[in-house]
Amino acid sequence: MAQAAARTTMVFDDDDDGREPFAAYLADDASQTAAQAVATQRGWSTSSIRKGGLAAALRLLGVAPPARFVIIDIEGLPIEEVEAGLIELARLGSQVLALGSINDVNYFRRIMRTGARDYLVKPVDADVLGEVLVRLEQPGDGVKPLGRVVGMIGARGGVGVTTIAINTAWMMAERLSRRTALVDMDIYAGNIALALDIEPTRGLREAFDDPERVDQVFLQNAMAKFGKSMHVLATEEAFDDAVRMTDEKVLMLADTMRANFDMSILDIPRHFVMREPLLFSRCDDIVIVTELTLQSLRDGNRLARLLLTRNRQAKIHLVANRIGPKPDITAKEFETGIEAKLRCAFPLDPKAMARASLKGQPLAGSEPKHRMIVDLHRLCIELAGVPEEVKTSFFKRRIGRK
CATH class of the missing domain: 3.40.50.2300 (Response regulator)
Structure with a gap:
């Protein structure tokens, strides 16, 4: 035997x-x-x-x-x-x-x-x-596997990156049973803590001040737990309080997240593209959120091409969000202009978003059958690396x- x-x-x-x-x-x-x-x-x-x-x-x-x-x-x-x-x-x-x-x-x-x-x-x-x-x-040989890191960034401001990041992280934790980290990389004006009605912490600030301290124990104390297995790292620093960030510090943070969580969802401000560009080299997937406008077409195209040079191994997903009844350009015209397919296209639904916000819940939790959530669930399955059915x-x- x-x-x-x-x-x-x-x-x-x-x-x-x-x-x-x-x-x-x-x-x-x-x-x-x-x-x-x-x-x-x-x-x-x-x-x-x-x-x-x-x-x-x-x-x-x-x-x-x-x-x-x-x-x-x-x-x-x-x-x-x-x-x-x-x-x-x-x-x-x-x-x-x-x-x-x-x-x-x-x-x-x-x-x-x-x-x-x-x-x-x-x-x-x-x-x-x-x-x-x-x-x-995960491997069965006793080696602790590394998690996956997903970076989410907007082609322009106000396209709803935070909403998509929150719902993605919630579904990873609640529906796909991943131990998930949701990190708001905007330490001055991030909205994740506000949207989830949780108290922001100084964890992210402390991680950048002393990156050598960031380990499993630090994360347990610095992150707020939301639901079954979602852990949130969100900070609200004063605008006049300069926080020094470098490529080395953000890479250490990303690597620690990968080592301690099955999934890490990073809500990344656009200025990181130029100020901390190496962060994108740690992403397994990058989600670029756009709108169906000429401005988003232009900036999404520029951003996608730049990120491809920063990380040729990552898979880039284009998501159109907040689509009104009469968008400036059609989804087909957008795909033709950017020479890529849209992974998801989410309609504008401010009433549903307001209802979820008042409950302090992600839309995925308050209205799980909403069309946006059904489509986003398919993207989450892909981002999590779940094997596809043949x-x-x-x-x-x-x-x-x-």
Whole structure:
């Protein structure tokens, strides 16, 4: 058994792109409901959630490779049968989460020696499954993975960057179970603390004054927690109080955020493009927020081209926001002028924004079915690095229904 476990690989095979992202083989209704909620949050099909357990998962191995992440109910099975089945799934590259009813440390150890990534005692809910899936997406060799950093910046002032940053961070934390940092890089006139009705702190100021102090303990004391797992770093310094920022200091802050959070959403003022340009080199994704105006077309074009030279590895997403009933130019004309596709286009809805503001809540929390939130959720899935669902053949779909 030990030799079999030693041969287990925790990386996916070369055909990983052809795998389904997720599958679940569950016996009870509560576990199925939780798995369906997680799949829906991540934009995955719920058709891969099936009745059954380990035997059902193993029967499908001859038809198609197992999914990247597999949740399996092992309740009531002999431990020897469980070990053999889980070893096979892990050997084929699946990240396996086992569910059962036995709460015993020796049983847990035997499950983990098969190459399974975790074992949970039922009942489980959507929050627990979502958090475990985040861990399953991380390396299984004991190396602490680094998070992702997303920079958000406006092509012009007043385009609603802060609104998009707040709702993105909230959905990362609440819907995608990411431990998320939301950082307002404008230490003088940032609006994140005001929008969320939380007290600003001096944490960001202190981070720039003494960057060597910034570690996990510092962040715990300096950041305000909002909701389940969103942590906010926002400062309101006096306009006549000069705060000295350098590339070195902002890079240290970005690296500390990456090391301590699954996702870091940075609301970045435009002057950082020239004053602290190296910050953009730390971003995995950059979201440029624009309006459908000639001015935004001009400035968005200039900004996108400049940021491409600052970070050729980052993916740049163009988002049109606050679109009125009769914009200056159409979305198609904007895309033609900037020679790129708009990732999202959000209509102007001041009433909905006002209602959310009065509640001190993101729009995603107060009106989760709002059109803006539905579209932004798809962008969040991409920014979080959630594997996309692959299209399966007609034959595989027929097999999957059996």
